[in-house]
Amino acid sequence: MTLRHMKIFVEVCSEESITKAAENLNMTQPTVSIAIKELEDHYHTQLFERMNRRIYLTEKGQELYQYAQTIVSQFAEAENRISGNNTDYVLRIGCNVSYGATKLTDIMEKYQTEYPDIKYRLQVGNSNQIERMLLHNELDFAIVDNVNISVHFVSKLITQENMSAFCGKKYARIIHAPLSVTDLCSHPLLLRERGSGSRSVIDQVFQLQGLHITPIMESTSTLAIIQAAIHNLGICIMPESLIPASLAEHLIQIEMTENYFMRRYFLIYHKNKYISDKMNHFFHRYLL
Numbered sequence: 001m002t003l004r005h006m007k008i009f010v011e012v013c014s015e016e017s018i019t020k021a022a023e024n025l026n027m028t029q030p031t032v033s034i035a036i037k038e039l040e041d042h043y044h045t046q047l048f049e050r051m052n053r054r055i056y057l058t059e060k061g062q063e064l065y066q067y068a069q070t071i072v073s074q075f076a077e078a079e080n081r082i083s084g085n086n087t088d089y090v091l092r093i094g095c096n097v098s099y100g101a102t103k104l105t106d107i108m109e110k111y112q113t114e115y116p117d118i119k120y121r122l123q124v125g126n127s128n129q130i131e132r133m134l135l136h137n138e139l140d141f142a143i144v145d146n147v148n149i150s151v152h153f154v155s156k157l158i159t160q161e162n163m164s165a166f167c168g169k170k171y172a173r174i175i176h177a178p179l180s181v182t183d184l185c186s187h188p189l190l191l192r193e194r195g196s197g198s199r200s201v202i203d204q205v206f207q208l209q210g211l212h213i214t215p216i217m218e219s220t221s222t223l224a225i226i227q228a229a230i231h232n233l234g235i236c237i238m239p240e241s242l243i244p245a246s247l248a249e250h251l252i253q254i255e256m257t258e259n260y261f262m263r264r265y266f267l268i269y270h271k272n273k274y275i276s277d278k279m280n281h282f283f284h285r286y287l288l
Contacts, residue, residue, distance in 0.1 A: 001042055003075055006068045008035040009047070013057060013065045039064075066135050066152065070272050073137040077274065091120040091278055094133055094142030096197045097222065099265055100124035102241045104143065107286045118278060126220070128195035134270055140279055141269040143287070145197030153268040158287050161239050163201065163261035165254040168232035172252040180257045181209050188216040188234030190225045198263065202237055205260050226251070237261055 011021040012032065022032045040047050047061035057065060095104045100122075108122065123133060127144040134142055135152060149155045165184065167175065175187075185206070192199045199218075206213050216234055219225050222242050229236040230250045243251065267287050269275070 001039060003072070005035050005039055006071050008032055009039055009064070010068050010072050012036060012048075012055070013061070013068075016055060018055065067272070069135075069137050070270060074272075074274055089119065089276075089278070091118060091282065092123070092138070092140045093120060093282075094123045094125070094130040094139040094144075096127045096130060096142075096144045097124060097192075097220075098145065098198060098239065098242060098263070099143045101222065102239070111282070111286060126193065126195045127197040127200065131268075134268065137270065137273075140273065140276075141267060141283075143265055143267055145201065145263050145265045149266060149268055152270060154271050155266045155268045156288060158265045158267050160262055160264040161241065162259055163198065163237055163239050163263050165235050165237050165256060166226075166229055166243070166251045167235045167254060168230050168250065169252055171229075171232040171234070172254070175254060177255040178257045179254055181205060181260055182211065184235065184237075185211050185213060189213060190217045190219075190228045190234045190236040191215040192222070192225065192238075193218045193220050196220075198238060201261060201263055239263060 008021065008025065008027075011025055012018055015021045015024065018032050018036070019029055022029045025032070036047065043060070043064070045060045046058050047064060048055040049058055050056075093104075104122070104124075108120070111118075111120070123130065123139060125133075130139070130142045130144055131150055131153070133139045135150070143158065165179065179187075191202060194203075203213070217225065217228055219228075222238065223244075225236045225238070226243060226247055228234065230247065235254065240248075240253070267283060269279075
């Protein structure tokens with residue numbers, strides 16, 4: 001298969017339409033259709049399902065799409081680097097919310113001071129969102145704490161920190177510490193949304209104990225969760241580093257029978273990603 005086939009395939013996937021892809025590529029619709037058919041014949045599999053005049057990627061199609069995006073993007077990157085047209089090179093960095101709020105800003109301040117001419121772009125989101133962007137080659141590398149890192153990525157442990165349970169002062173009066181994980185289940189829990197790194201860590205701890213939890217509050221906002229705890233709505237679980245100093249005095253840290261919740265941060269990048277000199281320098285100067 002050729003790069004041309006991959007470019008056509010990526011465009012069809014992006015537009016979810018052969019007609020729109022043909023228009024964008026200045027090709028005829030039959031030409032695009034033939035290229036997709038050649039791909040399916042080559043891989044001996046169906047890449048799209050066609051229903052109600054729309055096309056949908058099959059499971060194999062989704063898998064090829066991830067590789068095709070990387071191939072097309074890295075070819076363009078190679079063209080720019082080798083031909084010397086990489087003056088607009090941008091280092092694209094992803095980060096989960098917790099690391100972005102507590103550590104990444106300090107790192108980037110130092111990086112900008114030492115290398116003011118190098119452009120970069122930051123994307124802060126939950127771990128699942130960041131991993132999807134890496135798969136689509138929308139980021140060069142990322143820092144996440146998801147405990148189930150995709151097999152498509154190379155991962156390297158950067159650091160780790162404890163997560164503790166906190167509640168408001170009034171709510172603390174009804175708690176009989178120290179608490180076990182089982183004890184926590186009997187209390188209203190205030191947690192990050194599913195898909196975030198911290199939630200994945202918390203869910204895994206409860207699952208290993210054979211326990212199921214239904215939080216009374218789930219939020220993408222750490223600050224909203226902290227405020228809910230301060231107002232005695234329940235117990236939150238998070239690293240102490242995420243609690244602003246101005247709010248810490250309004251919370252009580254709950255003693256636990258064991259240190260159950262450990263958060264680990266990983267540097268990850270796609271296993272097929274070309275590691276540029278700028279990326280490699282960033283890794284070893286600021287992360288590893």
